[in-house]
Amino acid sequence: MATTQTETRLVGVLSREKAATEKEPVRISICGIEVPSVCADKVPPLNDMWRTAEKDDPAAAVAPRITHDFDPTAEFKGVDANIANPSVVSSSTYTPSPNWANSSQTAGAQSHLIDLAQEIASQVTEATYGNEPARLKVATAALELAAVIRPPSDTMMALFANMSIVSAIRVFQHWGVFDLISSDLEGITCCELARNIGAEEGIVARISNILTSSRILSLTADGGLSHTPTSLLLRSSEPMAAMFELMYTNIVQVSFILPSYFDTYGRKEPVGPSHVPATVSTGEPELEYFESVARNEERMRRFTKAMGVSVGRVPVTGMYPLERVLSTDDTDGRVTWVDVGGGGGHVLRRFREEYPVLRKGRCVVVDLGCVVDEGRVAAASGEVMKGVEWVEGDFMREIPVKGARFYYLRHILRDYSDSVATLILRNVARAMSRDSRVLVSEQLNPDGGGRTGRPMPLYAAFKDYSMLAIGGKERSLDQFRRIGDGAGLRVEGVYRDSKGTGHGIVEFVLGS
Ligand SMILES: C[S@@+](CC[C@H](N)C(=O)[O-])C[C@H]1O[C@@H](n2cnc3c(N)ncnc32)[C@H](O)[C@@H]1O
Structure with missing residues (x-):
């Protein structure tokens, strides 16, 4: 196994004192902290750790391995939906079962733990100085370390603690x-x-x-x-508070009816757009999710507010090279940009701030009536959104603006099943002219999902699961390609966020 760059850097962090005899403990210190009780015969040379781990413990061979080169799909952002803060549940009174104890003490498992500790130690300084990829690596490795070292019943206890935290937040919010x-x-x-x-x-x-x-x-x-x-972040004025309410409704509340939902509709992905778990749970199965939300003005307002969270967490600009692609012809009287399902215009605002050239062209936000009415009023003040046109439209039926240079759909297709997402794209295709481009900005899951023998990053899996309630899903590039095909669109380019969030933009053009 070749020495990676990171392992070379680790030499300054991790020191290994040669054992006097093979059976004597090897003293390893990470950032000056000694890792005790590691026997010489169990610790292979650094570069061989994984090979040995796989030989000694077949289970370790398939364990998710810490990649030293940053994995762009490993968005974690320090959020762990299933594993509670390890400090929540103390294992001090726990007597590990013999099986767990044995498996956790194998050389493979110890090597894995040491790998994780090395990962943390090697990145922690940069992480605390605001290096985002380093922070993600430390958070991911720390959570995995907690998951590996924790006995199984502690894992369950941590899960119960998580449920209690969620419930307590909900009551205090109320x-x-x-x-x-x-x-x-x-x-x-x-x-x-x-x-x-x-x-x-x-x-x-x-x-x-x-x-x-x-x-x-x-x-x-x-x-x-x-x-x-x-x-x-949980104060009512914060978008995250609105997002908590949304997640609580779509994950916790919907979970009450989810088993019976599958009993009624079959054990398969919801097809939608109506009869999705969220509308079944509110007793309005015949409605589409957004029809149900839009029936209550305050609920719609809180939904739109919640969408502000994702603008802070995943990138909006900086992926697609708009400044290279956009020419002055594109802004000359023609509609340059249509933000399909653009909500309150919060995303378009980012684009116009970043690319002043967009302010020269005609930009349109298409959304449901009540949403564009609010957006129009909110955007009236301030220079950046001056001149933006607000058009009511239903993307399930027709895109009301034709022949624009760009049709931009951010976090739209993920709200729907493949058949509905294809229908929306087909409506966009009908509105396009030959040189129009469609930019779909969403999470890009690894191709093959979790079926490749390597678990999906938890953050990506949780986001996908949370979409289930409204009949939606997160997709991989292959899955985007397939729904594009069904709509007569061809993938022309893929632009992934370089900071490792897993977000990206898929660019489509009209097929042949
Ligand atoms: C998940 S939000 C995404 C908002 C925004 N694009 C973003 O990235 O934050 C979905 C948006 O689609 C809008 N929407 C839902 N159904 C629609 C429909 N049939 N036609 C037009 N817009 C719709 C919603 O009002 C909402 O603003």
Whole structure:
């Protein structure tokens, strides 16, 4: 196995003292911290660790291996939907079962742990200085390390703790607690909080406990509650609070009916656009998801607000080389840009800020009536969105703007099954002229999904799972190619985010 660049860099971080005899412990220190009890005969030379691991422990051969060159599909962003903060559940009282203990003590498993620790140690300095790919690597390796070292029943306990955290956040959100805690360090006592929301102090204290122990909230020196950077995101004015409500509805609430949904509709992917788990769960199966959301103005407003989260988390610009592709002809009276399902115009705003040339051309946001009405009003102030046209339209039926240079669809096709996504693309194709391009901006899952023998990055898998409720799915490039084919479109280019978020843009043109 060849020495990788990273392993060469590790020499400065990881030091290995030669054992006097083969059976004596080898002392390994990572950043000056000694890793104890590693026997010489169990620790192969660095470069051979994986080969040995695979030989000693066949299970390790298929374990997800830490890739030293950054894996662009490994978006994690420090979020782990299934594995709770390892500090939440203490294993101090746990007696590991013999099977777990044996398997975790094999040379293969130890090597894997050491690999993970090396990964963390080698990246931690850069991660703390704001290097995003390094931060992702450290977060991914730390979570995996916790998952590998934790006995199975701790894993289950952590899962239950996660459920409790989610439930407690929901109750506090409903009571407006996150808005009542001041954002300075002073905090608020449970007694004061209870008085403000008309609750009993005892129940406020119990719910607070799960949120302070999971570090969602913080405790002041005199036992009051104060904000953490995470809980600040849960104040009602924050897009993340709206996103939490959305995820709670689409994952937790929908899970109540999901087993019976599959009993009724068959054990298969929802076809949609109506009769999807989310509309079945609200007792409106005949509605499409967005019809159901749009029936309630406040719900629609919160949905649009939640969409603001993804603008911060996954890139909008910087992937597609618009400045190279766009010429002055494109902005000369012609519609340059149609943001199909563009919501409140938050994404178009980013593009116009980044590429002033777009401000010269005609830009149109097409969305449902109530959404464009709000967007038009919100965009009225300020220079960047001046001149943007807001057009009501239903992409399931027709794209009302014809012959534009670009049709841009961000986070649209993922809301739908393959047959519905193909229908939407076919409607876009009908509106296009020969030189039009379609830019689909979405998560690009690894081809083959989780069926390649290597698990999908958890973040990607969780996003895909969360789309199930509304009848949607995340796709790989192959899957995009297939729905494009069905709509008479050909993939012309693929532009992946270089920062490892897994997001990308697929460019389509009219097929032959
Ligand atoms: C998931 S959001 C994506 C918003 C935005 N493109 C973004 O990336 O944040 C889906 C958008 O599609 C709009 N939409 C849903 N159904 C639609 C339809 N039939 N015709 C037009 N727009 C629709 C919604 O109102 C919403 O703004």
